[in-house]
Amino acid sequence: MSDAVLVSDLPTPALVVDRPGFLRNVERMTAIRPGPQLRPHVKAFKSTELAQQLADAGHHAFCCATVAEVLGMARAGLDQDLLLANETVDHHRLRAMADLDAPVTVAVDSDTTVDAAADAGISAVLIDVNVGLPRCGCAPDDAGRLADRARRAGLEVRGVMGYEGHVNLIDDRSERRAAVETSMEKLLAAHAEVGGDVVSGGGTMTAELNEWVTELQAGTYVLMDTTFDGHVPFEIAIGVVATVISVDPSGYAVADAGLKSLGMDHGDPTLPDGSVWFCSDEHVTFSGVDVSVGDRVRLLPAHLDPTVAKHDHLWVADGDEVVDQWAVDLRGW
């Protein structure tokens, strides 16, 4: 008799990592982008224990979307080269990063964000360049001027970053590659004016296509989701396990995972071999799978990042056996 914890015994909803799939994803990405050519994006998984696995695989520079992620990674000692790939004008938060005994680089895209970084004692920046996604980033032809301003303010300008997230919507691979090239031409033009060693960009969807960046910012690849599945050489290694709590004789059933345990911005989760009707706060109604009350089902999230952010921890499993537990310790702001 084993006293192993089994996935089928976990309290639900449970966010479960398939360890063999996770390890294969890490190995595949390390083959495409070894060592410093990858800057894993911790926003996707928000766990320093998972990040440690990526450091063990040779990736020591990390990318964060929030200051809480930067500070948490530093606390965990994963602080060799932390990038806040996002703008902030919050003086207290910038100071908290500047006060770390670790090198932190922040993204800037305006006079105000350059000045806020300098005022708070931040040492290094990347000039964030708009390469086509309407989000942050300066105009490519303003990047040189911002770099000059930053250097005058005493900041080290390490280079540029630009995220081509708008290409993720392009299904055709060669069209997607062409759109990446167009974006990266803008980024390289800006880089020519800015200088520095770093050209940072990309994501899981462009891991194989973006040959222009010196480092790729990717996070989803580690565990994946149904939105990216089929477009990239990584596999879904995550699921929300739920318990069936009600079965209706007319042909549908209800399990105890709903929109509070699943990121819903990309739509409903997928139930393999079944059909999801809708999610409520703590319920999913589905059909097409023959189940009884007490049975387990495994839902595949449509969007990894916000799904993980709704959970305290990741259960790590090999088959039905739980082999590890990783805290989701980088939530909040």
Add this chain to the structure above:
Amino acid sequence: MSDAVLVSDLPTPALVVDRPGFLRNVERMTAIRPGPQLRPHVKAFKSTELAQQLADAGHHAFCCATVAEVLGMARAGLDQDLLLANETVDHHRLRAMADLDAPVTVAVDSDTTVDAAADAGISAVLIDVNVGLPRCGCAPDDAGRLADRARRAGLEVRGVMGYEGHVNLIDDRSERRAAVETSMEKLLAAHAEVGGDVVSGGGTMTAELNEWVTELQAGTYVLMDTTFDGHVPFEIAIGVVATVISVDPSGYAVADAGLKSLGMDHGDPTLPDGSVWFCSDEHVTFSGVDVSVGDRVRLLPAHLDPTVAKHDHLWVADGDEVVDQWAVDLRGW
């Protein structure tokens, strides 16, 4: 000089309650459903400090969607009459509720859930009846049999519950009322077979329409969201305050609240006087409002419940002054 904390100084994204609006919502509901005629649903706000305000307004019976909510409410002493308005077959969780020094009632809708409640030592149940929403709930004509089974197993059967959530989609008020009546005829038919004092159901959208239940299960009314706004006599008293971090000269801007701080299952948040283009994890891109980097904007969530569940606490404000802070202490499962 005041040393008051101001909303405009809060770290962002910040979930902010408009206290005057909240108090008006509580007062309006108390006029419609005084005292025990309302069983506030804590899933909407997940805060025992907010729940205490409702107890102070005369509502002492509460409704929960998760066992974590039940246990948290009991820890806070708000344990006069707690209902888990949801099914579970988790023996450990049922035992944790049974072991409370407080009366807990749980919903059951099948032989399995009846037996699980009895086995764990739960003392009282409501028979959950399907009144038209394809989620939990037994067939109305099976309710009497389940009640008999529950009583034979030693459970007190307090009555029935049935949620007519499917009527929320009906815009026309008189059509919605007719649909509520159809649903409640099913619930009352079941109640005639089940017995007990309680007929529980409804929600914010049917607060004024459902004249058949002895107690209404409503939570959204306290703070509201854009989905329910305009359909019920309550006002939006919640917002996610964000800081503008980037302004593009072509006419859009970006603020630091995204899909990790907003419930997205009902769609994008609303920016009054502006237009939301899309949300990313930690960004919202919008246009139509003249802003500079560092300015604040206030986003109105499309769905209250999952928005609150993404935050640690609610800042309570009167105008720009922060007057209180309520922990969101009922998250998780």
